[in-house]
Amino acid sequence: MAIAKAERLMNLALCLLGTRRPLSKRELRGSIEAYLEAGSDESFNRMFERDKDDLRELGLVIETVENLDGDTGYLARRDSNRLPPITLDAEEAAALGLAAKVWQQARLAGAASGALQKLRAAGMPEAEDAYEVHSALEPRIPVHEAAFEPLMLACRDRRPVTFDYRKANAARPEQRQVEPWTLECWRGHWYLAGWDRGRGAERVFRLSRISGRVRSRAGAFTAEVPDVVTVRETVESWAGETATRTARIRLRAGSGYPLRSRATAVRELGDGWDELEIPYGHGLDAWLVEFGPDVVVEEPADLRVDVMDRLRAVAKD
Numbered sequence: 001m002a003i004a005k006a007e008r009l010m011n012l013a014l015c016l017l018g019t020r021r022p023l024s025k026r027e028l029r030g031s032i033e034a035y036l037e038a039g040s041d042e043s044f045n046r047m048f049e050r051d052k053d054d055l056r057e058l059g060l061v062i063e064t065v066e067n068l069d070g071d072t073g074y075l076a077r078r079d080s081n082r083l084p085p086i087t088l089d090a091e092e093a094a095a096l097g098l099a100a101k102v103w104q105q106a107r108l109a110g111a112a113s114g115a116l117q118k119l120r121a122a123g124m125p126e127a128e129d130a131y132e133v134h135s136a137l138e139p140r141i142p143v144h145e146a147a148f149e150p151l152m153l154a155c156r157d158r159r160p161v162t163f164d165y166r167k168a169n170a171a172r173p174e175q176r177q178v179e180p181w182t183l184e185c186w187r188g189h190w191y192l193a194g195w196d197r198g199r200g201a202e203r204v205f206r207l208s209r210i211s212g213r214v215r216s217r218a219g220a221f222t223a224e225v226p227d228v229v230t231v232r233e234t235v236e237s238w239a240g241e242t243a244t245r246t247a248r249i250r251l252r253a254g255s256g257y258p259l260r261s262r263a264t265a266v267r268e269l270g271d272g273w274d275e276l277e278i279p280y281g282h283g284l285d286a287w288l289v290e291f292g293p294d295v296v297v298e299e300p301a302d303l304r305v306d307v308m309d310r311l312r313a314v315a316k317d
Helices: 002-018 025-031 041-057 090-102 106-121 148-157 226-238 255-263 285-289 301-316
Strands: 061-065 072-077 163-167 174-186 189-196 202-204 208-215 243-252 265-270 273-281 296-301
Touching: 002 025, 002 041, 025 041, 025 072, 025 106, 041 061, 041 072, 090 243, 148 174, 148 189, 148 208, 189 226, 202 226, 255 273, 273 285, 285 301, 296 301
Parallel strands: none
Antiparallel strands: 061 072, 163 174, 163 208, 174 189, 189 202, 243 273, 243 296, 265 273
16 A cells, blocks of 8 residues: 555656646546545545645645636746755764664654755765764754654744643642744753743743643734844853852762762762752752652752642652
8 A cells, every 4th residue: 555655646747847737626636546446526526636735745835826817727837946056065964864763753853854965965965974874873852752842833823822741849730821923852851942921931841741632722923033042052051051159969889970060069978978069040840859869958948848739749759
């Protein structure tokens, strides 16, 4: 069945590319054997519309032309379906190949693979893959949250969304109405930055705390979308990248290696504990909670209180 559809798509593409004038549905049906075998006009129309959409999804530019008699015809002009010369050098080609390997989820992986195939067919130079030749390591950006794909599409299409969101120190989620700007990955977690209509301010949401479906809403954005660099800085600040103070914590020996990598000072306390000084910024309390009983906050006092509040909220759940 897959081979039959591929052959049908190929025949349709050749017909549309080979004609000098628009071809009507009737003419296309008479030229392609699979369409002749369609049981009814309704069956043919459904098949043709699906095939036309599939070819457009593959990148073929199909024009719809209406003649003076009101009949609709279709054609794919060769000059509209010819890629310009590719001028990528070997390093740029390697960067594109590496980027295509980053995505793990199937939908993005397919799109990235298809794009690379088109570029290589157009003359993009083949680049040696250092990750395959010299290393068993391969870069990945994991995407496990169901909210990722609908939010990615909403960011792309500039569509407002609603979803249920549970703050780290809250016992239950509440509905948020958001104009999504961009998705950013930081420390293995995905964050959405956007305009929270209910709060009337920009907010950052961690995708793992979104529950239920992400629902699209009609209408345009009400707030101006800032520059992407500014948004990225906002995400880093909310997620704890921008440190303004120093925190002192006790960490169980042999655990918390991500914390140890950020420590500015480490001192052995004995009895299986170490004392660390780490940069303290917004979001550190949420990160410390992830290490559970292996971490004890000594100071500052407000950080200790925030961590305790989060732990109590988790215990209630």
